Amino acid sequence: MIPKSLLLAAVASLSWGTAYAAEAAKGTPDARKQDGKQDAGPAVVPGAGLFFAPTRSDSDGSVTVGGKAIAYHAVAGTIVVHPKDWDDTAWREQSDSDRADKKNAKPEASLFYAAYFKKGVPSADRPITFLYNGGPGSSTVWLHMGAFGPKRVVTADDSHTPAAPYQLVNNDYSLLDVSDVVFIDAPGTGFSRIAGKDKEKAFYGIDVDAYAFDQFIKSFLTQYGRWNSPKYLFGESYGTPRSAVLINSLTTDDNIDFNGVVLLSQILDFNLFAGLQGGNPGNVEGYVTQLPTYAATAWYHNRIPGGRPAALAPFLKEVEHFASTDYASALAQGDEIDPATKQQVAEKLAHYTGLPVDYILKGDLRIDGPTFSKKLQEESGLTTGRLDTRFSGPDMDPLSKDADYDPQSAALSSAYISAFNEYARKDLGYGKDEQFKPMADVFRYWDWSHAAPGAPALKMVGTSVLPDLAAAMKFDPQLKVMVNGGYYDAATPYYQGWYEMHHLPIPASLQNNIEYHYYESGHMIYAHQQSLQQMHDNVASFIRRTDNIAN
Structure with missing residues (x-):
């Protein structure tokens, strides 16, 4: 973890x-x-x-x-x-x-282990x-x-x-x-x-x-x-x-x-680590590889505009294709992207993630992991899990920008x-x-x-x-x-x-x-x-x- x-x-x-x-x-x-x-x-x-x-x-x-x-x-x-x-x-x-x-x-370590051996087998x-x-x-x-x-x-x-x-x-x-x-x-x-x-x-x-x-x-x-x-x-x-x-x-x-x-x-x-992209704005691959998880999360919590598709796997294949093509291309263009293209990509991202178009545009098409966890169910006063986005929990601070804790970790530890x-x-x-x-x-x-x-x-x-x-x-x-x-x-x-x-x-x-x-x-x-x-x-x-x- x-x-x-x-x-x-x-x-x-x-x-x-x-x-x-x-x-x-x-x-x-x-x-x-x-x-x-x-x-x-x-x-x-x-x-x-x-x-x-x-x-x-x-x-x-x-x-x-x-x-x-x-x-x-x-x-x-x-x-x-x-x-x-x-x-x-x-x-x-x-x-x-x-x-x-x-x-x-000189330093040394004592490493603990728990080993289980099936009896009767050489x-x-x-x-x-x-x-x-x-x-x-x-x-x-x-x-x-x-x-x-x-x-x-x-x-x-x-x-x-x-x-x-x-x-x-x-x-x-x-x-x-x-x-x-x-x-x-x-x-x-x-x-x-x-x-x-x-x-x-x-x-x-x-x-x-x-x-x-x-x-x-x-x-x-x-x-x-x-x-x-x-x-x-x-x-x-x-x-x-x-x-x-x-x-x-x-x-x-x-x-x-x-x-x-x-x-x-x-x-x-x-x-590619989720949540660290802001520290290296020229590296856009992390945003690409995170997108299908955001879409799966929006699907699970029924946040897909117009209703979620019946099956998850085919939906994610569609998102993966978009992420590695149109989305990756848009991010690679940086500030030279055509405004109309940027708008189209933002609308598609909104459809897949359940986040507002204007919010995505303000973020310059970049959706950060901790921010997504906080924003997806914000109107319900809920923070979405990070280790497992099926989990939700009450917001710690309704005014914070990012998720303040991980509901899944809190739920199981x-x-x-x-x-x-x-x-x-x-x-x-x-x-x-x-x-x-x-x-x-x-x-x-x-x-x-x-x-x-x-x-x-x-x-x-x-x-x-x-x-x-x-x-x-x-x-x-x-x-x-x-x-x-x-x-x-x-x-x-x-x-x-x-x-x-x-x-x-x-x-x-x-x-x-x-x-x-x-x-x-x-x-x-x-x-x-x-x-x-x-x-x-x-x-x-x-x-x-x-x-x-x-x-």
């Missing part, structure tokens, strides 16, 4: 894993006491750092998917990772007293999928409790979910029918932690964030003996640019081919966070004395600069990671990519995802490696149960078709 602030500026190997955890426990303060006194420094154990040691809690459960019960083993724990310049040999050669000096110690014959949300600064509570974990929190479809007690049910749409799953919290979020000198610089940024996930995945594959399993990445929102950078690193630097990458609510080119806090401690047996942080304030530290493949000297803000995904696909021409988007997502518009993928610098033949799926839902597609079912079926099919396991 992308916060509003951005608008403003394995079973066979478990015995080894248990031994690993037992060794890690020797590095904890309680285990390092001798004759009632504390050791001077931490024990050197596999995967341990100066500030953190791996943790682990095991449990068992069962989930029913497609009418079939699946018994699983769950592990909730942490893996310690370090920044790119960390030297494990040099660290181990230090004396205990040196390692005990934390004042100027790990080498079982796909494994790594899942994470975005933000940046978001934990993975959303995908865990809303989409593919064994339990799912029930929320209202397009309105505010009533307060606790919340209902936690068997997740009929868990991915455990086709893959083991690992939910990962980014550094500093959820139960993940960072520590050490300049820790924010070490983990908060496009490249350093992806490197931390790269190290986590390689450590996980080793710890659980999954190097020869079919492997997938699944990222949502900012998790999609993370996936692009990560898959390029894993493929080209680490020589680890993955079977597939699943993108949900993607944004790979931040020049309590249910997800409350349910996970209960579930993690009660079912997973993790986090008794830990604070769960659904979101972390990373924006004041985040480094948006990025060195694109082939251009290491060029570090720019307004980042595009399209070259990263393209490089991975060219390095491994068997890599498959699945794109999923919600028609009612105004944060990362579905047509933007389509536009980005059709501008990837790859040979035309590799476009066949990409498939597209769209749903009548928003940013969190799984918030709409029918869309969740459809997405599960689509992702399950994608994994079955690409796992290279002989049937």
